[in-house]
Amino acid sequence: MAPVLPLVLPLQPRIRLAQGLWLLSWLLVLVGGLTLLCSGHLLVQVWHLGTFLAPSCPFSALPQVALAASAVALGTGLVGSGASRASLDAEQYPPWRGVLGPLLVAGTAGGGGLLVLALGLALALPGTLDTGLEEGLGSALAHYKDTEVPGRCQAKRLLDELQLRHHCCGRHGYKDWFGIQWVSNRYLDPNDHDVVDRIQSNVEGLYLIDGVPFSCCNPHSPRPCLQSQLSDPHAHPLFDPRQPNLNLWSQGCHEVLLGHLQGLASTLGNMLAVTFLLQTLVLLGLRYLQTALEGLGGVIDGEGEAQGYLFPAGLKDMLKTAWLQGVGPHRPAPGEGPPEEEPPKEGLPEA
Amino acid sequence: MALLKVKFDQKKRVKLAQGLWLMNWFSVLAGIIIFGLGLFLKIELRKRSDVMNNSESHFVPNSLIGVGVLSCVFNSLAGKICYDALDPAKYAKWKPWLKPYLAVCVLFNVTLFLVALCCFLLRGSLESTLAHGLKNGMKFYRDTDTPGRCFMKKTIDMLQIEFKCCGNNGFRDWFEIQWISNRYLDFSSKEVKDRIKSNVDGRYLVDGVPFSCCNPNSPRPCIQYQLTNNSAHYSYDHQTEELNLWLRGCRAALLSYYSNLMNTIGAATLLVWLFEATITVGLRYLHTALEGMANPEDPECESEGWLLEKSVPETWKAFLESMKKLGQGNQVEAEGEDAGQAPAAG
Numbered sequence: 069m070a071p072v073l074p075l076v077l078p079l080q081p082r083i084r085l086a087q088g089l090w091l092l093s094w095l096l097v098l099v100g101g102l103t104l105l106c107s108g109h110l111l112v113q114v115w116h117l118g119t120f121l122a123p124s125c126p127f128s129a130l131p132q133v134a135l136a137a138s139a140v141a142l143g144t145g146l147v148g149s150g151a152s153r154a155s156l157d158a159e160q161y162p163p164w165r166g167v168l169g170p171l172l173v174a175g176t177a178g179g180g181g182l183l184v185l186a187l188g189l190a191l192a193l194p195g196t197l198d199t200g201l202e203e204g205l206g207s208a209l210a211h212y213k214d215t216e217v218p219g220r221c222q223a224k225r226l227l228d229e230l231q232l233r234h235h236c237c238g239r240h241g242y243k244d245w246f247g248i249q250w251v252s253n254r255y256l257d258p259n260d261h262d263v264v265d266r267i268q269s270n271v272e273g274l275y276l277i278d279g280v281p282f283s284c285c286n287p288h289s290p291r292p293c294l295q296s297q298l299s300d301p302h303a304h305p306l307f308d309p310r311q312p313n314l315n316l317w318s319q320g321c322h323e324v325l326l327g328h329l330q331g332l333a334s335t336l337g338n339m340l341a342v343t344f345l346l347q348t349l350v351l352l353g354l355r356y357l358q359t360a361l362e363g364l365g366g367v368i369d370g371e372g373e374a375q376g377y378l379f380p381a382g383l384k385d386m387l388k389t390a391w392l393q394g395v396g397p398h399r400p401a402p403g404e405g406p407p408e409e410e411p412p413k414e415g416l417p418e419a
Numbered sequence: 420m421a422l423l424k425v426k427f428d429q430k431k432r433v434k435l436a437q438g439l440w441l442m443n444w445f446s447v448l449a450g451i452i453i454f455g456l457g458l459f460l461k462i463e464l465r466k467r468s469d470v471m472n473n474s475e476s477h478f479v480p481n482s483l484i485g486v487g488v489l490s491c492v493f494n495s496l497a498g499k500i501c502y503d504a505l506d507p508a509k510y511a512k513w514k515p516w517l518k519p520y521l522a523v524c525v526l527f528n529v530t531l532f533l534v535a536l537c538c539f540l541l542r543g544s545l546e547s548t549l550a551h552g553l554k555n556g557m558k559f560y561r562d563t564d565t566p567g568r569c570f571m572k573k574t575i576d577m578l579q580i581e582f583k584c585c586g587n588n589g590f591r592d593w594f595e596i597q598w599i600s601n602r603y604l605d606f607s608s609k610e611v612k613d614r615i616k617s618n619v620d621g622r623y624l625v626d627g628v629p630f631s632c633c634n635p636n637s638p639r640p641c642i643q644y645q646l647t648n649n650s651a652h653y654s655y656d657h658q659t660e661e662l663n664l665w666l667r668g669c670r671a672a673l674l675s676y677y678s679n680l681m682n683t684i685g686a687a688t689l690l691v692w693l694f695e696a697t698i699t700v701g702l703r704y705l706h707t708a709l710e711g712m713a714n715p716e717d718p719e720c721e722s723e724g725w726l727l728e729k730s731v732p733e734t735w736k737a738f739l740e741s742m743k744k745l746g747q748g749n750q751v752e753a754e755g756e757d758a759g760q761a762p763a764a765g
Binding site: 215221224225229232252255257260285287288292293304 | 577603652
């Protein structure tokens, strides 16, 4: 049985490996911590913007999985630093001997799996943001006037605060506000001619105006904000509706939020990639260190040349051994025939 | 009668020195934090110096920065002294400097305490600076084409949005100034001409406010103009309407923000002062314990440490005596010279 990817490790290279591994582990702890903070930040942002993302949008899964993956990476780094430190000290190593094997398996399977899943989500999910934001923002705009409807009464405040904080107006531009009724019927005077005319001239009986809420106003404008009669060139002196740039925010909230969230997701994706790389290196190093020290029987300072390897045998051989070890004891014994057949069979793989 | 005597054997002395060394390094960290807090306060004051007429007093943040730097310097020095204190050879070179150093430490502690008090007490000057600054800021709101003042509109708008406030004391302050520039008034309109004529100074005053006063929590779209005219808006009563605009004045909002900031910083500085005072007391005990060793060559001997050699009134008397002697010493020398010259001449 030939070990997979063997590496001869005399004493000095072993010590170097342990020291390098210690440094790499602390680096992994640092990067894992940063990724943890980054995914926490993204989680908070997604939670704040929850009203503007459709409930069916799966984007919130990304920060949650990334949080778990970076926590496991942090743990791996701490374990790696402890183990590599212990491997240089003969007194501290024995308690690690029994624990290191299962920890490596858990780290590779759990941590590696979570990281790969998080990376996959970081690549795939930002694409779903577009439709999620369309739906969410559209619904928020439609419910802007429903400040008395339970369950929707926060839409006005949240949308105003969004436009004020992110410096945007409407979904794709300020003209989105012309297409919906954002003034509630409770504040419309039924005896006013203008109001009645507008409602009657609309097919669906909506009160549509060429005006926007105050939160679209841009403080950088040199003149006090113009919010109403925006399509009428004669309504305001010295105002040219073909150049409303400075008066209102020109960007739509869809583009702004999309850019913001996609930027955060791509940063997170980059950090997850770096964490994955570091974790692979740390786990590989730990495996080689472990197998080399096992070869010496757990004696740290042994001058002998130990061989470190990834797996004791090829994949096929390992599967065969595992199969036989699992199947052999469970075979029913209908007499003395099978027990006689077993020793020769077990002898074969050893040959 | 020594003040607060404590017996020290070798182990205790070593423990004291080690403990003091650790505390000194933590104190260096605390000094860096005080420095950072002072810098933060300075930056926050600078950020809003536009609405404070550029005349705000930077005394508090500057003194915090100074005290932070001094604390770092003194405490790292004290750490070095504590480290050397257990080695008689190294300690010998520090011996003559310790008494003056301790005196400087006591002065520094007093300064630190005064700075912490200042953080709590200097709020009053900020209030008047804010009142004047905001009044001017609102006056220049419309001057967006005057070089040097063109940014005031943006500053005030963003201030009102960020701090959720309106005007100086309330939104009615906007009724008393002309915040719409003449460039955007249609002088051919009868309404505009009437308003300007009816005003003594020829200003265009409206009962309206800028958009930044609007409160997003209001259930109805923001009403900015004709605020005192109930009939101009459907189902509107300006006496009972509370959610339409921000009700707080920006002076109160900014004052409360800076007060909270300075209170927090003052509390942190007081904690650091307590820590520093403990370190000074510990250093004094270490100093007197090492001085009091009967046999300097034998490190195992016991010694006593105390704060003051005699009780407080006696120490004060001795201090005054030594001051007098210093003064008299010059006189005695002068008389001696005269007496010496007289026989020489005679």
